[in-house]
Structure formats: C-alpha cells, structure tokens
Amino acid sequence: MPSLKDLKNRIGSVRSTQKITKAMQMVAAAKLRRAEEAAVAARPYAERMEGVVANLSASVAGNPGAPKLLAGTGSDDTHLLIVATSDKGLCGGFNSSIVRLAREAIVRLQGEGKTVKIVTVGKKGRDQLKRLYGGLLVRHIDTMDIKRVAYADAKGIADTVLEMFDAGEFDVAHLFYGRYKSVISQVPTAQQIIPAEAPEATQTPDLKGAMYEYEPDEEEILKVLLPRYVGVQIFRAMLENAASEQGARMSAMDNATRNAGEMIDKLNLQYNRARQAQITKELIEIISGAEAL
C-alpha cells in the first residue's frame, strides 16, 4: 500500500507528463497545418510534370534511344531502396510501419536472389535498419537540420541517387515513404522511381489535330526532364512524409494525453481512498482510547 505522499508524488509526475504530451500535440497540430499546406502547394507542379512525362514517354516508348531512366538498364539484379523516415521519434508507429514495409521488400527481393542496397533519408529509418541490414546500407542522407523541406533538399538527394545510377550501382530504385491520407491515417507506400513507371496519361491535352513541336527534340527534353522527375518524386515523398509525421505525432500525443488523464483519475481515486482510510483509522484510535479511560 503506497503512502499518501507517494501517491501525491505520482499524481504530480503524471500530471507534468500530461502537460508535455499536450504541448507536443499542439505543436504537432500547428506544424501539421504548415506541412499540409506545403504538400498541397507542391501538387500542381508534380501533376503537370507527370502529365508531361506520360505524354513524352508514350511517344518515345520502344525507341532504342529511349533514355535509361525511362527504359531501365536492361536488367534488374540490383535494387536500391530509398527509405524516407523522420528524424524524431514519439510519433506512434509511423517510422516502424515504413521500415516494416521496406523490410518485407528486402526479404522478398533477397528471396528472388537480387542484390539489395539501401539509402536512408532521416535518422529513424537508419537506426532501425542498421541492426538487421547494416551491411546493405550504402548511404545515409541526414535531414536533421532541414526545418522546412525545400526543393533544393530533394534535388540534392535526387542528384546523389542519379550519380549512383550513372555509375551503374543499381538497376531499379524504389522509394519508401508515408503517404499522408488524413490525421489518423498515414499509409506506408512503396513506389518505383527508376526506371520511371510512366504514369497513366490522365489528361492528354486535346491538340485539335495539331502536331506537337518539340524544341530541341523529344529525347533532349526527356533527358532534361527525367532527372527532374526523380527529384519531384522525392520532393513529394519528403513533403508527404513531413505531413504524415506530424499527423502521426499528433494522434500519438493525443492518445498519450488521454491515457495520462485516465491515470490521474485512477490515482486520485486511490489517493482519496487512502486518505479516508487514514482518517477512519485515526478516529477509531481516538474513540477506543477514550473508551479505555
């Protein structure tokens, strides 16, 4: 039976924990709004880019001169997994679920006899993958000092990946990230970025019978475009990740705050009971003392 003082201390400590989780929840909510806005603002560019890539790739598909980024290297022996996670924890199962998806892919690919290489973006993913697949990690990209994801950050990552591709270090690249659906739902997603899976031509513009003219020409444009496309995909993944992370943290902290509240109620009840028991005991002592006289 804990003493009254113990109980009081425990209530105090749970209460201060609750204050922290509550504050974290509110911070996450504010950050989430900003992250969501950034993700929405980036959408037109990505969508138009997809439209153009779909358009162009349809016109060069099957050409022997089609760029490698689109057609692939001709083999698929080495797979590169780009695992994008957050740098900070305390956001529920967000990071673990992305890592789990990546791990399943690794097991599957290794089962098929492929070579797997991993590039991690964000600290938590590296921490979790290092234990099991430390040997496969080829590179880590630190995002610790990025406060707001800018396109330049994504471009840096894309450049690294493209350099590796040009050096023939891998044939196929997959990107893992948490797609933001809503505050309570973030879906870990895997996406193939190299060779670019030509997105469905969703909105082929109606040309009214006219011919498209290209300057300099289709292949030159694709050569410029495809590396950008990779950059845009990574940028989008990072933005989605940022929003997902805050969403996951918000709901995790909301849960924690609620749990702390329940805990406080329970401890309060226990405290009151103990206090009453003590009063009763003291009364009995006084009464029986008086009777004995």
Add this chain to the structure above:
Amino acid sequence: MADKLTFNLVSPEKEVYSGEVDQVIVPGTEGEFGVLPNHAPFMSTLLPGMLVIKNGGEERRIFVQGGFADVTPAGLTVLAELAIPAEELKGEVLSAQKAAANDQLQKADTPEASLAARRAVDTLAAH
C-alpha cells in the same frame, strides 16, 4: 485581340502565377519565343533568364531557371525549378542567386551546362 492566353507558372514549391494574359515571352533553349493566344502545340526546355508576362500594357518579369514550357490549346504552362519575380530579386536573394550561378559556372562540365550557367550569370548581372 479579344483572345487571352491562359498561363500557369509553377515551381516545385508553389504556383507562382496563374491567370489570363496577352502574351508571354519565354527564354527557350534555342532562343526566346513569345507565346500568344492560340499558339500551336509546342514544348521547349528553358534556359535561365527573364520570363516576361505582358497583360493589358503591363509587364511582369520573373526570373526562371531550369525547366520547360508546354504550350497546348488549353494554354501555356511553364514548369520552372526556380521562379523569382524580378521585384523580389534584390539584396540577399540576388546575391545568393549570383553566388549559386557562379558556382554552377565553375562546375559546369558540358557545353550545355556552361551555357546555361553563363546565361544565369549574365541575366543576374544585368538585373
């Protein structure tokens, strides 16, 4: 000329400009070109430079870098990696861009890259 051209300028981070205009002059890889309403379908990559939007006698200049322009019957879309309105291009922003352009010029290893970097440097210097 009653017709107007629907023009969108988007950068990865946001939509920079969207609206109906009279004419847009785009710095294309093979020379500047102007786009008027009802232009034929056309696609070109961009060189760094000033994009000029003309609308009702007014002119807006926007510095663009890296990307391409896509003309369809629906209008003109410019996707630029970087798009900074000329009026914001001063002080720190300008010097940062200048430094970046000079840096690129140093590192350029292909004729195309060095041409693009030189254009960026020149445009920024003239500004």
